[in-house]
Amino acid sequence: MSKLSLKRKAAIAVATAGLVGIGGTAAIAYWTTTGTGTGSANASAGGGTVTLHSSFAAGLAPGQSTAVAYTADNANDSSTKVGALAATVATSDPQCSPSWFTVTANTSNTTVAGKSTGTQVGSGTLTFLDPDVNQDACKTATITVNVTSN
Template sequence: MRKLSKKGKIYAAAATVALVAASGGAAYAYWSTTGSGSGAAANSAGTSPVTLHAAFAAGLAPGNSTSVTYTASNPNSSSTTVTLGTPTVTIDAAHASCDPGWFQVTASGGSTLVPAATVAGPGSAQVGTGTLTMVDLSGTSQDGCKGATVTVSVGSN
């Protein structure tokens, strides 16, 4: 074997260092891994119910109608969608001779987004409109409804 000159030794050492570095780099290039994982978090749902309100003018008499405005109050920290259900009429207990069937009530409105509560209070929105009518029953006394408190209730679908 032939002896290396000083210059040759330097080249050989440099080539060895380069080969080791390249081999190490190649090892990194061929490393691979497999694995899996998952994560979970619970979605926050409102814990308080959204409250629906029906507002209409007083003074309904047989044969008359009045407009009804439906609103919703949302005390929760996230917005929610409300779609009105079928409204019903009830009469206060002191006026038992006033038949709720003498009243017709409607509710219309699509799905309405009711905003989340803020520091200032619950979020609110108008969610629909309708009509409340006291049917005129000719020949039937409806005096039992004089002074009665008529309540319109509605739920959300």
């Protein structure tokens, strides 16, 4: 084996130090990783329920008809659609038979905005039939049109 000269050893040491120095300044340290994720929140429970109303003129007598207006109030934050309406008649006097009345409810499939009142959702006709019986019990009775929606 040959011995390295002092000059040669110094040159190797300087070159090695230079390479380490260059490599040291060019080195970049970092971490790598992978991952996944999601985010979620519950949607609204839906339109909720609305309050339906019917209104018609007072003073209906046997053999007469009157227009009925159906409206809805929506206290919910979101809008909802009122579908098919169904109406029935009730009276305050048991002797004034609900069977003496007919009522219709024409559906309009109307969207009722959130936080709204009095939105028109349908119309119909209330008829006081005139059968061949004494209907005096209805003279002071309150006639109520109940309305529901699906």
